[in-house]
Amino acid sequence: MAYQDHLLTWVVMVPSMMLPTTVPHVRYVGFGTRAGRVQRSILLFVLGYLTSWLVPGLLLAAVPLPASASVLAVSALAAGAWEMTPVKRRALLRCCRTWPVRYAGPAADASAVEYGMRHALGCMVISGPAMAVLMLAGHPWWAVVALAVVMAAQKLLTRPQRWRALVALAWLAAGLAAAGVAAFG
Amino acid sequence: MLTSELFAGDDLLERIAADGPERISRFLNDTDPAVGKVQQALLLWNPAILPFHGADGTYGSETAAAVVQFKTLELQVPPDQLFDDVGPRTVRRLDEIAKAAEPPPEPPQEQGFVRQDVYQLQPPGAPVHPILAAYAVAVRELKRDAGPPHRTWAHHTQVHGMNPDPGDGLRNQCQHFCWYFLPWHRMYLHAFEAICRAIIVESPDVDDDTKATWALPYWDYDRDDTRELPPAFREPALDGAPNPLFEPARDLGINSPVQFRGEPAPRLARLVPEQTTAQGWFLSTPYSNPFDPAFAGTETGFNHASAPNAVPGPLEITPHGSVHVFVGGRFGKMSDFNQAAGDPIFWLHHANLDRLWEVWRGSTGLGLDPSGSRFIDRTFDFLDASGQRIQPSCGSVLNLANLGYSYADTSIPASAGAGGPMDDPNRGPQPPRERRRPPRRVGAADEPVRLQGDAATVEFATDTPQTRGNERFLVSVEHISADDLPNAEWGVYLQPTSGEPVLIGTLPLFGLRESRRTDAEHELSYQFDITELVNRLDAEGRWDPDRFRATLAPVNAVPEDAEPDPDVVIGTIALLIQ
Ligand SMILES: [Cu+2]
Numbered sequence: 001m002a003y004q005d006h007l008l009t010w011v012v013m014v015p016s017m018m019l020p021t022t023v024p025h026v027r028y029v030g031f032g033t034r035a036g037r038v039q040r041s042i043l044l045f046v047l048g049y050l051t052s053w054l055v056p057g058l059l060l061a062a063v064p065l066p067a068s069a070s071v072l073a074v075s076a077l078a079a080g081a082w083e084m085t086p087v088k089r090r091a092l093l094r095c096c097r098t099w100p101v102r103y104a105g106p107a108a109d110a111s112a113v114e115y116g117m118r119h120a121l122g123c124m125v126i127s128g129p130a131m132a133v134l135m136l137a138g139h140p141w142w143a144v145v146a147l148a149v150v151m152a153a154q155k156l157l158t159r160p161q162r163w164r165a166l167v168a169l170a171w172l173a174a175g176l177a178a179a180g181v182a183a184f185g
Numbered sequence: 186m187l188t189s190e191l192f193a194g195d196d197l198l199e200r201i202a203a204d205g206p207e208r209i210s211r212f213l214n215d216t217d218p219a220v221g222k223v224q225q226a227l228l229l230w231n232p233a234i235l236p237f238h239g240a241d242g243t244y245g246s247e248t249a250a251a252v253v254q255f256k257t258l259e260l261q262v263p264p265d266q267l268f269d270d271v272g273p274r275t276v277r278r279l280d281e282i283a284k285a286a287e288p289p290p291e292p293p294q295e296q297g298f299v300r301q302d303v304y305q306l307q308p309p310g311a312p313v314h315p316i317l318a319a320y321a322v323a324v325r326e327l328k329r330d331a332g333p334p335h336r337t338w339a340h341h342t343q344v345h346g347m348n349p350d351p352g353d354g355l356r357n358q359c360q361h362f363c364w365y366f367l368p369w370h371r372m373y374l375h376a377f378e379a380i381c382r383a384i385i386v387e388s389p390d391v392d393d394d395t396k397a398t399w400a401l402p403y404w405d406y407d408r409d410d411t412r413e414l415p416p417a418f419r420e421p422a423l424d425g426a427p428n429p430l431f432e433p434a435r436d437l438g439i440n441s442p443v444q445f446r447g448e449p450a451p452r453l454a455r456l457v458p459e460q461t462t463a464q465g466w467f468l469s470t471p472y473s474n475p476f477d478p479a480f481a482g483t484e485t486g487f488n489h490a491s492a493p494n495a496v497p498g499p500l501e502i503t504p505h506g507s508v509h510v511f512v513g514g515r516f517g518k519m520s521d522f523n524q525a526a527g528d529p530i531f532w533l534h535h536a537n538l539d540r541l542w543e544v545w546r547g548s549t550g551l552g553l554d555p556s557g558s559r560f561i562d563r564t565f566d567f568l569d570a571s572g573q574r575i576q577p578s579c580g581s582v583l584n585l586a587n588l589g590y591s592y593a594d595t596s597i598p599a600s601a602g603a604g605g606p607m608d609d610p611n612r613g614p615q616p617p618r619e620r621r622r623p624p625r626r627v628g629a630a631d632e633p634v635r636l637q638g639d640a641a642t643v644e645f646a647t648d649t650p651q652t653r654g655n656e657r658f659l660v661s662v663e664h665i666s667a668d669d670l671p672n673a674e675w676g677v678y679l680q681p682t683s684g685e686p687v688l689i690g691t692l693p694l695f696g697l698r699e700s701r702r703t704d705a706e707h708e709l710s711y712q713f714d715i716t717e718l719v720n721r722l723d724a725e726g727r728w729d730p731d732r733f734r735a736t737l738a739p740v741n742a743v744p745e746d747a748e749p750d751p752d753v754v755i756g757t758i759a760l761l762i763q
Contacts (some may be wrong), residue, residue, distance in 0.1 A: 031623050032759075034648065097708075100664050100756035103629035103645070 006061035006135075013139060014053045014131065017148045018123060022049065024096065025119055032101030033108050041101070041112040048116025049123075056128060060135050067136040073178035075136055079129040080171025091125040127151045189283035191226060192276070195219050202276045210270035215244035223271055226279035227251050229286045230259065255279075298400040298590040300536055304411040305593075306402055315395045316402060317417045317430070322388050323381035324529050325429040335380055335568035338527065344373065344567070346522030346699075354566050355574070359522060361696060362495040363485040364473040364555065367542050368579040369565055370535050374401065375577075375588055377532060379570040400590055403536035406508060407461040407598050413453045414439050414512065418530050432528045436514020437744040445742040458600060459676050459740040460507035465499035465690055466545065467601035468717055472555045473498070476623035477659060477763065478712050480550060484559070496712050499690070500541060506693030507674060508534050511741075515670045515748065522699050540592045543585060548597055554583050622763070624659050628733055629759035636675055636753040640738040643758050649730040650762075657763040658719045660689055660735070663710040664756025670694055672747040673739030677758075679718060680734035681727035689713045691740055694753075708756065733760045 026042055033041040067075075082088055099115045102108040134147055150167060187193045187202055197219040201207055209220060224240035227248075234251045249269035256262040260274055306314040313321075327338040334340040340356070347357040360369035378401045386396050406412055418430045419440045437443050438454030445452065469480040477483065482498040497506070513520030518528045525531050546554065555561070561580030569575045585591055628647030635641065650656070662677060674693055678686035690713040700709050722728035735758065 027623070032626055032629070035625070098664070100633070101629075102631050102757075103626060103759070105631065107631040 003061050006063075007057060009139060010057035010061060010135060011054070013134075013144065014057065015050060017131070017144065017151065018053065018127065019046070019049075020148075021123070021152050022119065025098065025115070028098050029101055029112055029115060032103070033112070034104045037104070037108065041108060044109055044112035045116040045119075048113035049120045050116075052117045052120030053124070056124065056132070060132055063136065069178050069181040072133070072137055073175050073181075075129075075133045076171050076175035076178055079133050080168045080175060082129045083168035083171060084165070087125060091122055095122050095126055097122070187276070187280045189226075189280045190287060191222050191283040192280045195222060198222065198276050198280075201271065201273055202280065204273050208270045208272055209244055210268075211244055211246070211249055213270070216242065218242070220244045220248070223252075223276075223279060224248060226283045227255060230255060230279070230282050298398065299593050300400045300540070300590055301402050301593045303402040303404050303415045303417070303533055304408075307415070307417055309416050311416075313417055313423065315392060316399060318423075319385045319388070319391045319395050319399050320381065320402070320529070321417075321423055321429050322390055323384040326384045326388075327381075328429055333572050335570070335572045336384070340568070341377055341380075342524065342527040345526040346524075348523055355568065358565060360487075360565075361501065361522075362497045363482040364498075364560065365485075365487075365563065365565075365579065366482050366497070366501050367539070368560075368563075368582050371539050371542070371582045371588075372565055372567055372577045374532060374535055374539060375582070375590075376567040376569055376575070377401075378590075380568075383570040401536050402533055403540050403592065404530065404533040405537055405540075405594075405598075406456050406504065407458075407463065407600055412456040412461070414530065415533070419453075430529045432518060432530070434524075435512055435517040435519065435528070437746060439512055439514070439517075444745045446745050448742065454511070454741075454744075456504075456508065456511055457741045459503075459688055459691055460511060460674060460693075461504045461600070462688075463541070463544075463598040463601035464688070465503050465713065466541070467549055467597070469499050469714055470549060471553050472550065473560075477714075477761075479714075480545060480553075481555075496710055499714070500538065500545075502693060502711055502713075503691055504541075505534075505538055506695035507691055509695040510670060510674060510693045515672070520670060520695065520698070522696065540595060541598075543592055543595045544597060546583075547595055555579075624657070624761035624763035626661075626759050626761050629757055634737070634755040634758055636671065636737060636755065637750065640736055642680075642734070642736050644732065644734045645760075647731060647733050647760050649760075651730075653723070656716075657714065658716045659761040659763065660713045660715055661710065661757070661759045661761055662692060662712075662755055663708075663759070665692065665694065665697075665709040665711075665753065666700075666756070667694065667697060667751050667753040669751040670697055671739075671750050671753050672743040673741050675737050675753070676740040677713070678736045678738065679715065679722075680736055681722050681725075682729050683727055686736050687718060687722070689715055689718070689735070692737075712761075 022045075026045060029041050029045045030038045099118055100111060101115060102111040130147055130151065134143055137143060150170075187195070187199055192198050192202075195218070197207065197209070197214060197217050201209070207214070209215070209217065209223065214220070221240050221242040224235060224242070227234050228240060231251075231254075234254065235247055238245065238247050252271055252275065253267055253269050255278075256267060256275060257264075259278060301316065303317070306316050324338070326332075327336060327341065330337045330339050343351070343356040345357075345359040350357040358369070359373075360366050381401070382399055385391050385399050388396075391399075404411070404415055414435075417428075418432070420428050421431050421433075421440075422428055423430070431440070433440070436454065438445070438452070442451040442453050444450075445454075466480060469478075471479050473479045473481050473484050475484045478496045478498040478501075480498050480500065482501060483496050485495050509519045509525060511519075512528065512530060512534075513525070518524035519531060519534075562578055564576040564578045566574055566576055582588060627649050628645050630643045630645050634643050660677065660679075671694070674691050676691045677689040679689050680686050690711065692711060694709060696709060719728055
């Protein structure tokens with residue numbers, strides 16, 4: 001597949017998987033701004049959010065896809081290890097953190113974009129590695145669905161840090177399976 | 186002096202028993218009310234002794250015969266001294282029999298524990314009250330930190346807060362900024378109180394009366410003579426040994442007098458009415474709402490986290506947060522989730538908050554207990570007095586009778602009427618209004634507000650509706666960040682179109698340290714319901730629907746030796762309607 005195709009996949013995949021997890025923040029932005037400009041603020045939030053996600057996409061699209069089984073094995077294991085780091089734990093705890101939203105005028109526009117970008121940064125810490133592995137694996141539909149469910153749960157359920165070991169184990173299994181394919185397939 | 190309930194206080198019987206000249210016979214006092222009582226007592230002695238007339242109140246031949254039989258068999262009166270009248274010995278013996286037949290007095294049981302006002306137990310200058318001396322015995326034993334976990338001070342402190350989280354489901358459990366704040370702390374205190382009582386009952390240093398009735402006292406700081414830390418907690422020594430109720434890690438002026446800025450002489454730190462008023466919480470209903478705090482805090486999941494809507498209820502702000510930060514200051518234990526319960530005054534402070542919840546439940550909040558299963562069935566884990574793990578549910582602690590204690594006083598605090606709305610005779614408990622939609626902003630400051638020096642102001646245009654219905658007005662103070670707690674507590678005042686500013690609420694910033702941790706879910710946010718205030722100002726023609734003006738200023742004095750004030754920044758101040 002060509003670079004543009006890879007990038008296009010990313011551009012379709014990220015919003016469809018990540019945007020649903022931002023619903024509480026979209027509501028917060030919407031309720032924080034003047035009644036006549038709710039849609040405008042939400043749009044600016046989404047713009048800021050997706051633009052931020054585009055940056056890693058531009059890099060990832062340059063990797064030839066799908067990657068070899070051994071690369072997949074290593075990256076799946078890395079994603080599993082990432083689950084257990086304090087950085088990921090902290091990001092999970094902070095992912096419902098809100099930022100000041102301005103009420104009207106240019107200040108409101110700027111705050112919506114800034115909110116989207118700040119929130120995207122947090123999401124990338126939480127889900128970035130997983131999204132990268134998914135991309136490298138050639139985004140099979142079942143993996144897309146499974147990961148979408150896991151990420152939504154991690155972001156929207158309370159105290160997700162309690163079962164991140166389970167998520168890490170799932171990654172370990174996936175990594176080992178990929179390693180098996182690399183060795184014997 | 187007669188002692189049975191049957192005889193005591195009867196004039197005639199008392200006079201006879203005191204060897205007076207009077208008698209009861211077939212000719213004297215034969216229809217006096219005392220006759221029926223004597224007959225009842227005779228029946229207690231022998232239920233078959235008045236077979237025909239029973240206790241008919243008349244001293245006839247049947248009663249006379251019964252008295253003779255009583256004197257012969259019970260008093261061993263020889264036949265030659267027998268008269269068929271009622272004299273002193275007969276009355277006294279029948280009194281004993283009646284007394285013995287009374288049901289035994291109720292042994293002190295759990296229902297009887299009464300939590301009492303610490304300032305009434307021991308006013309300034311009075312000797313240490315036995316209830317407080319017994320509390321000191323329990324705290325001293327716990328502070329040895331030598332027993333099993335439930336018998337250590339460290340455990341009880343860690344149950345409230347601990348970093349890192351030990352993950353045992355028992356510690357680091359405190360519920361703040363949400364609707365579980367009140368029930369969780371009620372369970373926490375109840376378990377702690379039972380453990381203290383177990384220690385007190387075992388102690389040779391406590392008298393039996395205190396052992397039988399001991400309950401955790403409460404500190405009602407919302408009165409002019411109770412605004413300083415209770416005396417028993419300020420003394421470094423007790424009976425020549427270190428006082429376990431004393432805690433050195435408290436703010437300047439709490440334990441001993443200091444010089445405050447601009448004042449003539451040193452004094453103890455004193456809570457100001459703004460920090461203890463019932464004005465904020467008393468009128469709040471219902472118990473909770475999904476998106477705004479109502480009385481008790483927003484409806485969230487476990488802990489002070491997990492949703493962008495976690496906001497404390499008005500009682501959790503004032504007096505709860507205010508008193509924490511008043512005692513703890515910038516460096517003391519009471520200001521820190523992980524250490525607060527390590528100050529023995531913590532438990533009296535929370536007993537008072539638990540009491541104020543009862544005041545609300547019996548007045549404004551009458552019949553408004555939460556009923557959904559998300560609240561009722563929510564359980565939390567604690568260790569009980571035997572060290573067993575227990576899991577009380579929020580529903581099981583709503584009614585104090587189930588927990589076996591009550592409060593000496595649950596009358597409505599005087600400060601609840603401040604501001605006037607309670608003076609309205611037509612005003613009763615308000616029907617709770619269902620608030621299933623989030624409040625909507627109608628205006629907000631378009632830049633952060635910095636709190637420095639003496640005062641700050643904020644002003645912005647608002648889009649409030651031209652015609653008013655039954656909207657609720659809220660002021661939201663969000664995204665508060667600071668390097669540290671400020672020296673004074675800041676108050677937020679609404680500036681009417683004319684006249685003096687009116688208090689909206691204070692910003693205690695209890696939880697600031699936690700909100701600054703790198704894994705903190707939230708910066709601090711507060712919401713104040715100002716509906717009553719707006720209605721009042723509107724009626725007086727002093728409410729501007731198009732413009733919101735507020736001032737912020739410290740409410741209490743600062744000691745001369747205080748550290749320089751840190752920067753406090755409020756991300757947003759907004760006006761909301763619902
Ligand atoms: Cu507290």
